[in-house]
Amino acid sequence: MVFRSENSFTKLADKFFGDRARRRLSDYYDMGQKLQQAMINIPPDVYVATQMLFSIALAAFGLILGAIVAIIVYFFVEIPTFDIYFPEPFLSFWLAYRKIFISLFLAVFLGVLFFMIGQFIFAIYPGYVASDRKSKIDRLMPNAVMFMYSLSSGGMPLIQIFKSIASYEDVYNELAKEFSRIVLEIEELGHDLVTTLTKAVELTPSKNLADLLQGLITIIESGGDFTSYFRERSDYYLEMARQDQKSFLEFLSLMGESYITAFVAGPLFLIIIQTVMAVMGESDVMLLYAVVYMIIPVGAFFFAFIIKLLTPVEVGKAPVIQEKHVLRREIDEDVMKKWNSWKMRKKLNPKELFIENPPAVFLISIPLAVAFALFGIMQYTFSPTIDWFFLVDDNIFISIVIALLPYAVVYQINKRRTGMVLKFTPVFLNRIASMNESGMNITRAIRTLAKTDTTPLRKEIEKINRDLEWNISLVDALIRFANRLRTFELTRTTILLVESLRSTPNVTEILRISAKDASNAELLRRERIKNMSMYVMIIYISFFVFIGIVYIISTTFLSVLAESTSKVAAAGGGFMSMGSIDEEFYKGIFMHAAVFQGLFAGLVAGVMGEGDFSSGVKHSLIMLIFAYVLFTVFI
Incomplete structure (x- = not known):
């Protein structure tokens, strides 16, 4: 709108x-x-x-x-x-x-x-x-209050803290807009701080932010300590975030049960009923087509889409933080040409092109998949019948694997690398804080860690050290570190660290606070993944139940029914009219049902387990390949 x-x-x-x-x-x-x-x-x-x-x-x-x-x-x-x-x-x-x-x-x-x-x-x-x-404000409250605590511990005035948060609107989003309104009221309209905060309490849609501002009003009027208040509130909002996450997981449990009932058990029941009706000569093939080609794929996709809309996770990449100290001078033309040439080679490097930007792999995989599919389809004369689809389905399913497999691999490599960095960032900051506390400056501490660190973060530490050796400021070296990964958690922790380093000489305390902020973000992330993985297992179990029953129907039930109908026909009828069973037709339909169930159940597993469709691609491929191999090799 x-x-x-x-x-x-x-x-x-x-x-x-x-x-x-x-x-x-x-x-x-x-x-x-x-x-x-x-x-x-x-x-x-x-x-x-x-x-x-x-x-x-x-x-x-x-x-x-x-x-x-x-x-x-x-x-x-x-x-x-x-x-x-x-x-x-x-x-x-x-x-x-x-x-x-x-x-x-x-x-x-x-x-x-x-x-x-x-x-x-x-x-x-x-x-x-x-x-x-x-919802956006509440999601950012733990980090924002930790940010205010860090700046407050360095002695920064309250209005300057508000201005600092407001200046990062692309990172703090709606929360930054709330503080921008407060700063505008004070600086442009000339209102005093207490009056402005009282008005902000009435206007903010977030009860959590209103409670924080109401507490600030009390602190201002009583002459209390802002730093202690922010420290206590940061722990409180972290616990609130964990409770909200727990409530969402309970909601996911309900949605998981709904999915299994509506899009696993329901289609399976209809498939069995239609198979039995076929024996009685009353089968409605169009209903079977609707279940396999509409209800299973479309229903599962829209279910996953709804879960995605309701999942409180940030999508996309974090914004690039502007470096604070940029040297501007004339650069020799030959040097500039070499620089541009190097940047182009770096962009075209497979690691830079695909690992850093996984969707780019579709530029190769999709044309290959389309070519493979067309090659197989052109071997048969087109006919708008299900029999023609049975002839070309192998090429279509294999082409789906060709299109998605490279993306799933590079996406998981990128995600694993990012996860490792987020996991070890608190350790890195705590180790620097310990070294600084013992009398070593930050630059020397980073240089030491670049030589001795054995964690997956070592390459990033070496890059930070290399920037420092080239006389780039510590603030900009840390900003470059965040910009290389562009995750929201690391970007916010880096902003907290660099802003605090500029406001206080107490570096050790700031490093400890930054490490705690990174630990809090990592704690929430790991708790979410750990708890949501249970729902991934539920999706897998439901898929294997579905495919197991369909497999039994295809290998045992159909052959028995076909034999029974032929005996009845040879005997000249029976107590009821029985229809003939096209065994190959039903095996083909059941294979499609299993493949589509696996393909789209994988997307549901990705959204429920990790909060995005891309994470579901690997699950889709595992289920699709399992279903396809089962029906083509063992049936």
Whole structure:
């Protein structure tokens, strides 16, 4: 929706309906609160006027659509008669003009319906945006409070702490916007800190942030210690984050049970029923097609998509942090050419191109997969029948493996490397803090670790040391470290560290705080993966149950049914009419059911286990290959 601030449409709406909305301004107090919580920069009267204009425009569209439907109904649809009795002359009048009445009713109904939809969209939109902002703010509270604790321990004033968080909007997102509003109120509007914080408590959609700000007001008025308060709150919000994560895992448990019931047990039941019905000569092949080619893949995909939308994880790469000290000078043209040539070679290096950017591997794998599929398909004359699909399905399934396998490999390599760095970053920071506490400066400590460290982080430590040897500042060396990986956890920890290092000489304490922040992020990540892995196992178990039953039906049940029907036919009938069983047809259908179940159950496992579709590709390949080999080799 584009109505986040005033534009030409809102101005037009204000011109036509603004006066009407302003006469009832007192009725829109709650709306105004929601707009401010959602940070929709439109006055409530203008928003209501825009709601009216948008609804009228939508109603006009509905009337036009209704008129088209009315014309179709009037000229091309035969309306059945109903047993409705009116006294004369109403009955004759109704029979003569009922098409006109029904057509007009449809046109008016669609117009009114679209008008109500417009009203409803604008009514719920601020609440939806505010709720989305609340979840984003709450997710960042543990790290943000640790950030404030670190800066406060260095003696930074409270308003400067707010400005520091507000300056990293691309990292702290909606939380940074809240503090930007506080800074704006103080610096631009001249309000005092207590008044501004009191107003922020009312306007923020997050109860957690409101509680934090309310506590700050108490500290300011009583002259308490900010540093102690932030330290206590950081532990509290970490525990809150763990509780929220636990609640989400309980929700996942319910969704996992729903998935197994709806998209594993349900299709399996329908497949068995249709097989039995085939023996009785009452089979509906189209229903079987719908189960295998629609319900299993489409249902599982949309289920995974819904879980993905509800999963509170950050997607994509973290933003690049701007280096603080950049030397700008004229560079020799030959040196610049060599530099550009080196950068191009680095970008084209397979490690740089694929490991650092896994989707790039599709540039190779997808053309190969398409070529392989087309080669197999062209061996057979096309026919819009299931028999033609049975001929080419091998090439299609193998081409899916060709397309996805390279991506799954490079993605897992990249993810494992990132996971190792996140795991050992707290250890790295604590070791530097210990060395610094014993009298060694940070640069020398990093140089020592670059030579002696044996963890998977050693290569990154060597790169940091190399930057320091080239006289790059410690702050920029750490920023480059974060920019190489671009994970949100490491980026926020690095921001905490570099901002704190510039605000205090107490380096050891800052390193300890940064290590604790990294440990907290790693703790939440590992707890989430550990607990969610249980649901991955549930998906695997349900898949193997599905494929096991389908395998038994294909190898035992079908052959017995085929033999029974042939005996009945040879005997001249029986107590019921029995249909013949096309054994190869059902084996082919069951193989497709198993393959599609594996392919899309893998995506569900990835989303439930690790929070994204990419992590599910490896599960999809494992299940797909297992199902395909089972049906092609052992059946």
